[in-house]
Amino acid sequence: MIEVTELTKRYDDVTAVDGISFTVPPGIVTGFLGPNGAGKSTTMRAIMGLDRPTSGTATVNGRSFRDSPAPLTELGALLDATAFDKGRSARNHLLALAATIGIDATRVDEVLELVGLTDVARKRAGGFSMGMSQRLGIATALLGDPQAVILDEPVNGLDPDGILWIRTLLKDLAADGRTVFVSSHLMSEMELTADHLIIIGRGRILADLPMKEFISQSRHQHVQVTSPEAARLRDLLVGPGATVVSTGAGRLQVEGVDARRIGEIAAQHQITLHQLADVTPSLEEAFMELTRDSVSFHGATTSTHERP
Amino acid sequence: MTQTSTLEVTTPSDVRTPSPRISTSRVLRSEWIKLRTLRSTWITAGALLLLIVGFGVIAALTVSGDMPSDPNQPGPPSMATDPVSTVLAGANFAVLIAAVFGAVVGAREYSTGMIRSSLSAVPRRLPVLWGKLASFGGVLAATVLAGVVVAFFAGMAVLDASGEATLGWGDDGVARVVLGTGWYVVGLGIMSVAFGFLLRGTAAAIGTVLGAVLFLPTLASALLPDSWDAVLKYLPSNAATAFTSLTSQADSLGIGAGFWVFTAWVIAAVAAAAVALVRRDA
Numbered sequence: 001m002i003e004v005t006e007l008t009k010r011y012d013d014v015t016a017v018d019g020i021s022f023t024v025p026p027g028i029v030t031g032f033l034g035p036n037g038a039g040k041s042t043t044m045r046a047i048m049g050l051d052r053p054t055s056g057t058a059t060v061n062g063r064s065f066r067d068s069p070a071p072l073t074e075l076g077a078l079l080d081a082t083a084f085d086k087g088r089s090a091r092n093h094l095l096a097l098a099a100t101i102g103i104d105a106t107r108v109d110e111v112l113e114l115v116g117l118t119d120v121a122r123k124r125a126g127g128f129s130m131g132m133s134q135r136l137g138i139a140t141a142l143l144g145d146p147q148a149v150i151l152d153e154p155v156n157g158l159d160p161d162g163i164l165w166i167r168t169l170l171k172d173l174a175a176d177g178r179t180v181f182v183s184s185h186l187m188s189e190m191e192l193t194a195d196h197l198i199i200i201g202r203g204r205i206l207a208d209l210p211m212k213e214f215i216s217q218s219r220h221q222h223v224q225v226t227s228p229e230a231a232r233l234r235d236l237l238v239g240p241g242a243t244v245v246s247t248g249a250g251r252l253q254v255e256g257v258d259a260r261r262i263g264e265i266a267a268q269h270q271i272t273l274h275q276l277a278d279v280t281p282s283l284e285e286a287f288m289e290l291t292r293d294s295v296s297f298h299g300a301t302t303s304t305h306e307r308p
Numbered sequence: 309m310t311q312t313s314t315l316e317v318t319t320p321s322d323v324r325t326p327s328p329r330i331s332t333s334r335v336l337r338s339e340w341i342k343l344r345t346l347r348s349t350w351i352t353a354g355a356l357l358l359l360i361v362g363f364g365v366i367a368a369l370t371v372s373g374d375m376p377s378d379p380n381q382p383g384p385p386s387m388a389t390d391p392v393s394t395v396l397a398g399a400n401f402a403v404l405i406a407a408v409f410g411a412v413v414g415a416r417e418y419s420t421g422m423i424r425s426s427l428s429a430v431p432r433r434l435p436v437l438w439g440k441l442a443s444f445g446g447v448l449a450a451t452v453l454a455g456v457v458v459a460f461f462a463g464m465a466v467l468d469a470s471g472e473a474t475l476g477w478g479d480d481g482v483a484r485v486v487l488g489t490g491w492y493v494v495g496l497g498i499m500s501v502a503f504g505f506l507l508r509g510t511a512a513a514i515g516t517v518l519g520a521v522l523f524l525p526t527l528a529s530a531l532l533p534d535s536w537d538a539v540l541k542y543l544p545s546n547a548a549t550a551f552t553s554l555t556s557q558a559d560s561l562g563i564g565a566g567f568w569v570f571t572a573w574v575i576a577a578v579a580a581a582a583v584a585l586v587r588r589d590a
Contacts, residue, residue, distance in 0.1 A: 048431070050589065051589040065431050068330075070327070071430065080421065082421045083425040085417070085422045087420075088345050092345035093422075096338045096339075099334055101329060102329065102334050
């Protein structure tokens with residue numbers, strides 16, 4: 001169980017996280033979704049005790065992670081895939097960390113096997129590819145057989161096989177009763193793994209709801225209508241159970257009346273239609289819509305890198 | 309994957325053996341594994357040992373060749389004036405290597421990113437610093453101690469073989485100078501680890517230690533008027549001169565005072581590193 005209460009983190013004059021509160025319960029995969037620069041990494045670093053909150057608290061199993069009697073068994077983290085020394089072998093890296101809570105080489109070899117690095121475990125990690133580094137990061141997170149895991153963009157750099165493996169792993173960990181908190185800036189990735197969604201934008205929580213609810217909210221269809229007589233058509237369509245929103249000159253967005261019925265009404269009243277289309281927004285679009293106003297870095301065509 | 313739920317694990321009745329718990333001694337073991345699994349540790353330690361012994365013996369050979377018997381004959385300006393300084397000539401270079409060694413140990417995790425893994429495993433943070441200082445201090449002290457002792461006996465043997473003046477281990481102040489020189493090298497290494505943590509960059513830490521600690525005193529005494537000498541003698545390297553030389557100079561601190569002033573500098577650097585480590589975002 002991870003609890004974040006009124007957490008605020010300011011770096012000089014930039015407010016990265018602004019008074020957010022949420023709970024990550026055990027037994028399910030909780031997705032932490034937000035555009036680049038929304039405050040995901042800052043929040044995760046605050047939970048890990050790597051960043052000190054400006055105000056507010058973050059607790060793991062009811063206490064600050066700093067006070068954990070056995071940190072690696074309580075919370076394992078993958079915050080970035082390069083948090084190891086390239087001059088040391090993967091096995092020695094894990095052995096050194098395992099030693100902090102007195103766990104031995106048996107467990108180290110077990111996690112190496114689990115992430116598929118056994119063959120290269122004794123080689124210097126400097127030669128690791130992005131995918132192998134990511135796997136070593138995941139091995140580090142799982143080393144203490146932790147009750148909770150925090151993974152920041154875990155599928156970065158993995159091939160399709162690796163991505164599939166991560167998804168299965170996350171679900172297995174949750175099914176085991178563990179707390180699984182995983183961030184991504186891709187809705188499509190969350191859709192496949194997360195049971196619950198916490199959406200963050202510009203340092204504030206925009207939504208905190210079960211995945212199913214987000215889907216049912218987002219997947220409601222509407223009909224896009226374009227007509228030179230939009231105002232007249234709107235008056236005809238408005239009624240019990242129907243909402244009509246004017247989205248521009250001659251454009252209407254209609255909910256509660258299907259396209260066929262709209263066409264019939266228009267024909268009855270001899271209203272010309274230029275467009276009549278069913279629209280089902282994808283989750284990605286729903287997410288984009290939700291976070292549109294809170295994207296920190298607008299590029300010309302794409303958004304820029306996340307602040308490290 | 310043996311735990312089944314958070315609740316179960318935190319219930320007091322749940323007894324698991326052996327219990328994985330964090331402790332300072334376990335973190336020390338972790339830091340020892342980190343130190344010994346880097347090739348650079350052993351290369352640096354080997355270089356240090358070779359340098360202290362090698363330079364001591366070479367200095368002794370040079371003295372034997374250049375200055376046969378007359379102690380009044382002036383030698384090269386940088387040449388040591390007593391047999392103990394001669395055989396410990398390597399220590400002047402050893403402090404440079406120790407400073408680099410320490411800076412690397414202190415700052416390396418920041419430049420590689422390893423620090424985030426380390427502090428995630430040890431969120432209390434301070435044990436990481438203590439573990440690093442203890443394991444590094446142990447390796448450095450063993451290397452330097454072996455170096456100065458071997459350099460002393462080997463160097464004296466060389467001097468003795470060519471009929472030069474020698475001093476024995478039991479002679480007045482000799483053991484103090486040999487061990488004091490060792491402490492100077494180790495102390496500077498420890499200061500460098502502290503600066504590595506403080507500045508979080510190897511280059512910056514090396515620059516600071518070599519610049520501020522080793523070169524600044526020389527520069528300051530050359531540029532500042534003599535009235536500043538009363539202050540300058542408290543600088544780390546000047547304070548160390550008091551307990552690393554056989555004969556005390558008029559304007560330097562006493563042996564005991566020099567030792568404590570230098571040691572206080574080392575402790576101050578470590579304390580600053582500890583405060584920075586705990587306070588700052590990792």
